[in-house]
Amino acid sequence: MKIAIDGPAGAGKSTVAQLVAKQLGFTYIDTGAMYRALTWLAIEQQVSPEDEQALLKLLDASAISLEQQSHGQLVLIGNREVTNEIRRPEVTRHVSAVAKHAKIREQMVQQQRQLAEQQHVVMDGRDIGTRVLPDAEIKVFLTASIEERAKRRFKEWVEKGYQPDLEQLKLEIAQRDKMDSERKASPLKCADDAVVLDTSGLSIEQAVEKIVDLYRKQTDSPHP
Numbered sequence: 321m322k323i324a325i326d327g328p329a330g331a332g333k334s335t336v337a338q339l340v341a342k343q344l345g346f347t348y349i350d351t352g353a354m355y356r357a358l359t360w361l362a363i364e365q366q367v368s369p370e371d372e373q374a375l376l377k378l379l380d381a382s383a384i385s386l387e388q389q390s391h392g393q394l395v396l397i398g399n400r401e402v403t404n405e406i407r408r409p410e411v412t413r414h415v416s417a418v419a420k421h422a423k424i425r426e427q428m429v430q431q432q433r434q435l436a437e438q439q440h441v442v443m444d445g446r447d448i449g450t451r452v453l454p455d456a457e458i459k460v461f462l463t464a465s466i467e468e469r470a471k472r473r474f475k476e477w478v479e480k481g482y483q484p485d486l487e488q489l490k491l492e493i494a495q496r497d498k499m500d501s502e503r504k505a506s507p508l509k510c511a512d513d514a515v516v517l518d519t520s521g522l523s524i525e526q527a528v529e530k531i532v533d534l535y536r537k538q539t540d541s542p543h544p
């Protein structure tokens with residue numbers, strides 16, 4: 321069973337997908353973490369996000385992997401754990417430039433499909449329903465207004481101890497969405513057969529419940 325959750329930045333994908341996975345006993349896979357790990361590495365090794373060949377070399381030389389633990393997903397580069405570091409604002413600013421390269425995406429997609437073959441998954445990203453798992457049984461396009469998404473990020477960053485600027489955050493989110501939607505290689509878009517779920521007026525719990533309901537309707541199984 322595969323549940324694909326796509327959508328723009330800050331829509332609540334990882335929060336909601338993680339809780340859906342927990343409720344159903346599935347494995348949660350955050351594909352954005354893989355693009356973030358490569359971006360983190362590129363920054364560390366001073367490789368330009370525009371240099372596809374150099375990024376490919378970096379990707380080949382560095383085993384990026386996701387490890388599922390009871391408390392969440394760990395992101396590893398070789399033996400090095402980078403789960404928290406890849407969330408840094410600097411990585412966020414450059415990740416869409418790294419993720420636009422077709423050959424980089426091919427390799428990431430291959431790895432993501434392998435993960436989904438081994439277990440029941442809830443996978444979130446930008447191209448899960450359209451490219452990575454086009455045959456997913458349930459596809460959700462999770463979205464929310466840009467104002468709502470910027471406010472959520474603002475709150476999250478304040479809680480992490482940063483001092484963000486709301487307007488700047490809104491601008492960065494809009495820029496990232498634009499790059500993700502306009503790139504040639506599997507852009508961010510809603511799959512034709514996805515259910516659109518606007519979370520602007522929903523609590524996290526309500527959004528989770530709506531997806532779990534979709535699963536129940538699909539499988540007709542009240543006790544997963």
Ligand SMILES: Nc1ncnc2c1ncn2[C@@H]1O[C@H](COP(=O)(O)OP(=O)(O)O)[C@@H](O)[C@H]1O
Nearest residue numbers: 329330331332333334335472476519522523524
């Ligand atoms: N329905 C919701 N209502 C309020 N806040 C939410 C909702 N969904 C997610 N959030 C909050 O918004 C922030 C961004 O969510 P996140 O899951 O990181 O989004 P994404 O993975 O789509 O970028 C998090 O701090 C999360 O707790």
Ligand SMILES: Nc1ccn([C@@H]2O[C@H](COP(=O)(O)OP(=O)(O)O)[C@@H](O)[C@H]2O)c(=O)n1
Nearest residue numbers: 329330351352353355415416419445446447
């Ligand atoms: N399947 C995916 C997942 C992420 N990405 C890229 O990786 C970036 C970071 O993804 P993310 O899911 O961590 O982003 P947030 O919305 O959580 O900030 C996105 O802005 C995309 O550029 C992608 O291209 N395809």
